[in-house]
Amino acid sequence: MAQHSSPTARPNWIAGGLSTIWLIIIGVPIISMIVWGLTTERAFRDAGPLAIPTVWTFDNVTEIIDRGFLGYYWNTAIITVASIALSLVLALPAAYAIVRSRSWLASASFRMFLLGLAIPAQAVIIPLYLIITEMGLYDTLIAVILPTVAFTLPLVILILSGALRDVPRDVYEAMTLDGAGSFRMLVNAVIPIARGSISAVCIFVGLNAWNSFIFPLIFIRSEENTVVTLGLRQFQQEFAVDIPGLMMAVLISAIPVFLLYLFARRWLIAGLAGAGGR
Incomplete structure (x- = not known):
């Protein structure tokens, strides 16, 4: 008996592209918050919000507890x-x-x-x-x-x-x-x-x-x-x-x-x- 192979599902590029765009819209602010939260206030002001921080610290967590x-x-x-x-x-x-x-x-x-x-x-x-x-x-x-x-x-x-x-x-x-x-x-x-x-x-x-x-x-x-x-x-x-x-x-x-x-x-x-x- 001849076997009929199931047709290969074609990828939905439109849905994948829109999902990627939505992921970027959601992910960029979250990543920015994490990066900014792990730097010092002076380093953030000197480098600006778009620069990669050069000083990483967890002092902000201690400050939050102290407050x-x-x-x-x-x-x-x-x-x-x-x-x-x-x-x-x-x-x-x-x-x-x-x-x-x-x-x-x-x-x-x-x-x-x-x-x-x-x-x-x-x-x-x-x-x-x-x-x-x-x-x-x-x-x-x-x-x-x-x-x-x-x-x-x-x-x-x-x-x-x-x-x-x-x-x-x-x-x-x-x-x-x-x-x-x-x-x-x-x-x-x-x-x-x-x-x-x-x-x-x-x-x-x-x-x-x-x-x-x-x-x-x-x-x-x-x-x-x-x-x-x-x-x-x-x-x-x-x-x-x-x-x-x-x-x-x-x-x-x-x-x-x-x-x-x-x-x-x-x-x-x-x-x-x-x-x-x-």
């Missing part, structure tokens, strides 16, 4: 973890009620949360400031956690509602016949099935909390509650900017975000695309 960035990282980590936990505690029951309930109140609540997607934080920052001040939360980490959760909650509920709608109705009916209540059904059936979207939500909220700038800028004043994004301003002087120190601080602050996205990007993309937990 108190470890405390900034700790505050940012607290805000990030608390925002993720509070978002899940509020969004999971809300999404479950929206999906399972047939009342008009659940439908109206879902539309109200969707309306929150159209409200930018900058538009309500003055009322938020007055509320935070009247509650006695100004210059505390809670003053950053609560607005962060509030402005991520609409999208979180939207993602989780889509994931819970993908849960087979047979699962709900089987657990109802077994005498399971709403809480047990949520914990034992819904959460394990929708764990992909829950992971995507955690990543989304974590990225927003870690990179938050406007809320810490408005609601935090003291040094002990400063976060990483505010700490970066220390490298900006009145008439100059310490570029090498700033680049090293940005690199170190981006490491947790990079690792989080690197190991969980599949869940993030799947969850935001509406793939649910399956």
Whole structure:
């Protein structure tokens, strides 16, 4: 019998060329940040940003520690973890009620949360400031956690509602016949099935909390509650900017975000695309 050889796939030069261009656009700034972060401020000013540094040093890392960035990282980590936990505690029951309930109140609540997607934080920052001040939360980490959760909650509920709608109705009916209540059904059936979207939500909220700038800028004043994004301003002087120190601080602050996205990007993309937990 004659064997038919499969046709050789032709390389897609256009896609390869565009991917290379995109890689250069993304890679050049990152490489520049690494190079600038490993040189001294004097060498950077003498040689300029386009020259290859002749002096390499890790003193910028020591300077970052001396400026108190470890405390900034700790505050940012607290805000990030608390925002993720509070978002899940509020969004999971809300999404479950929206999906399972047939009342008009659940439908109206879902539309109200969707309306929150159209409200930018900058538009309500003055009322938020007055509320935070009247509650006695100004210059505390809670003053950053609560607005962060509030402005991520609409999208979180939207993602989780889509994931819970993908849960087979047979699962709900089987657990109802077994005498399971709403809480047990949520914990034992819904959460394990929708764990992909829950992971995507955690990543989304974590990225927003870690990179938050406007809320810490408005609601935090003291040094002990400063976060990483505010700490970066220390490298900006009145008439100059310490570029090498700033680049090293940005690199170190981006490491947790990079690792989080690197190991969980599949869940993030799947969850935001509406793939649910399956």
